Amino acid sequence: MTAAQIGLPRRLAVGGGALADSGSxxxxxxxxxxxxxxxxxxxxxxxxxxLVSALTDxxxxxxxxxxxxxxxxxxxxxxxxxxxRAHGADCVIGLGGGSPLDTAKALxxLAVGGGxxxxxxxxxxxVGPALPVIAIPTTAGSGSEATQxxxxxxxxxxxxxxxxxxxxxPIAAIxxxxxxxSMPARLTADTGVDALTHAIEAxxxxxxxxxxxxxxxxxxxxxxxxxxxxxxxxxxxxxxEAMMLAATQAGVAFSNSSVALVHGMSRPIGAHxxxxxxxxxxxxxxxxxxxxxxxxxxxxxxxxRAYGLSGDSDxxxxxxxxxxxxxxxxxxxVPTPREYGIDRARWDELTPLMAEQxxxxxSPGNNxxxxxxxxxxxxxxxxxx
Numbered sequence: 001m002t003a004a005q006i007g008l009p010r011r012l013a014v015g016g017g018a019l020a021d022s023g024s025x026x027x028x029x030x031x032x033x034x035x036x037x038x039x040x041x042x043x044x045x046x047x048x049x050x051l052v053s054a055l056t057d058x059x060x061x062x063x064x065x066x067x068x069x070x071x072x073x074x075x076x077x078x079x080x081x082x083x084x085r086a087h088g089a090d091c092v093i094g095l096g097g098g099s100p101l102d103t104a105k106a107l108x109x110l111a112v113g114g115g116x117x118x119x120x121x122x123x124x125x126x127v128g129p130a131l132p133v134i135a136i137p138t139t140a141g142s143g144s145e146a147t148q149x150x151x152x153x154x155x156x157x158x159x160x161x162x163x164x165x166x167x168x169x170p171i172a173a174i175x176x177x178x179x180x181x182s183m184p185a186r187l188t189a190d191t192g193v194d195a196l197t198h199a200i201e202a203x204x205x206x207x208x209x210x211x212x213x214x215x216x217x218x219x220x221x222x223x224x225x226x227x228x229x230x231x232x233x234x235x236x237x238x239x240x241e242a243m244m245l246a247a248t249q250a251g252v253a254f255s256n257s258s259v260a261l262v263h264g265m266s267r268p269i270g271a272h273x274x275x276x277x278x279x280x281x282x283x284x285x286x287x288x289x290x291x292x293x294x295x296x297x298x299x300x301x302x303x304x305r306a307y308g309l310s311g312d313s314d315x316x317x318x319x320x321x322x323x324x325x326x327x328x329x330x331x332x333x334v335p336t337p338r339e340y341g342i343d344r345a346r347w348d349e350l351t352p353l354m355a356e357q358x359x360x361x362x363s364p365g366n367n368x369x370x371x372x373x374x375x376x377x378x379x380x381x382x383x384x385x
Contacts, residue, residue, distance in 0.1 A: 004209035006256050007148050009135075011172035014248070016241065018176040019136065022051055022093075023058025025172060026134065031091040034134070035084050036064045037104040038095040042138065047179065051095060051136070063087040068096065068103045071270050071277070074117050075155040077106055084111045084131070091132045094170075097191070098142030098151075098277060101135050105150040105168045108133045117152045117163060122362055126165035135170040138179040140243040141191025141278050143198055143251020145173035153271050160267035162361055169255070177237070177244035185231055187278075188243075189332040192227040194278030195219065195247040196325075197285050201260040202253035204292070204299040205366045212257035215249045220306040222246035231332055262288045264363030265376060268354035273342050282334040286326040287383045288367075291375070293318045296368035336385025344384065351380045 011029070013021055026034055034055060042048050043066040055062045065083040069076045084092060084107050092111075094104025106117055108131040113120075120126050135145035148169035153160045183191070199219035202212050223246050230239035262284045269280040293300050300318035304311070307324060311317040337347060355376040358364060364371055371379070 004211055004256065006211055007166050007169050008252065009146060009170050009173050012175060012248075013173070014175045014245065016176060016178045016237075018174045019050060019179065020054055022136065022174055023054040023056075023060060025174065026055060026060060026091065026093070027058045029091070029132070029134075029172060031132065032059065033061050033088055033090045034093045035087050035089040036062060036093045036095055037068060037080060037107060038064065038066050038100050039068045040066050042066070042096055045182075047138065048095065051093070063089070068100045070099050071153055071160070071274065072099050072103045072106070073153045073155040077103065077110065077117070077152070080107050081110055089131060091134060093134045093136065095136045095138065097137065097139040098144050101137065101142065101144035102150045102152060104135070105133055105144075105170075106152050106163070109150075109167050113167070117161060118154060120163040120165070121161040122164050124165070126163065126167040128167045130167040132171040135173040136179070137173070137175065137247070139183060139187065139191045140177070140180050140240070140247040141194040143195060143247050143254065145170055145175065146248050146251035147255035149255065151267065151277075158271045159357055160271040162267070162363070173248070175244060175248050177241040180240050180244055181235065181237070183234060185234060188234060189227070189231050189334070190276055190278035190282055191247070192223060192230070192243055193282040193285065193329065193332065193334065195243070195250045196223045196227070197262050197281045198250035198254040198259065199223070199246075200289070200303050201262055202250070202257040203303055204296050204368050205258045205260050206368065207258040207366050208299070209257060212253045216253035216257070217302065217306040219246040219250040219253060220303055221308070222249070224307040227328070228331060258366040259363050261292065261364045261367040261371060264358040264361045265354070265379065267361060268357045269337070271357075272350050272354065273337070275337075275340065279334070282329055282332070283337060284383055286322060286329060287379055289322045289325060291371070291379060292367055292369045293322055294369070299368065337383065338385040342384075347380070347384055351377050354380060
């Protein structure tokens, strides 16, 4: 068995109110000229001002780029890169959901390594150079604060590119669940299923390993107990805290194992139909599990036990997990692509291209049952609804 190569942030500040300690964390790491990469919503909400205040109080010279966009594109990186270079930044702080964190990682690599994001697309693995990244998630889902990946869409081709490597791994993260208290129910559900998908795929992946396994099973257990509670009552601080920690644990799991077919199929949906990543994962998860479960019943059964299910055999438990995830998605009102408003003719037209892009991403090759392009296309047809 090949030894697993494990990558983790150097520092994690975890807990309610941790944002207030951001200035001392940055200075402890030896940095003084951060650029905060975020979005206009967080600027208007006041979260950016709180972060900037903590940083300036610690003696940092701060610049802010709040022009990130959902599902960042290669074009959207240009103004941010100009800010990072003009400021002479010695680190980049990503504040927000998966899109600002992905943007921050990409800017950190481009600012030092140069070139274009296509130069860093998988199968290329980028080890550096790059500016250090400090990640501050405001949603409990992407786990990007603990992963060595950035997802950027090529503006010219609409291809959602997976860019992997240690250069994209944050040096530190601030995991403050209080930043998620204002998340609406739909975003709470979608990001929560995103984290659950990370954990399940990390555990059943062909690249699974004992280090990642523990984080994955713990995340599955926590999410199964907490996701409905936080969806129903966003002010439930205990459930918010549990989901935030589980999202980070799931991020550690898949960053050090891999994701699989759900993510391979999800990225083209996001690129071509502008569906949020967590939601497209939720649309796909039950059908992909049903396709895959027979190839790794023992692994899926372990996920089922972590989820809280019991049964007499691994086969029965694995199938019960598929049913439980279907019920969860129903309880969280996850729409099908049809219900979301996507045109069926356009979906069918793009299905062959999406299947090719999914396969080319490499993620389906980590799936317990490795599909071909025709099987992926068939799954796209099944999930449309």
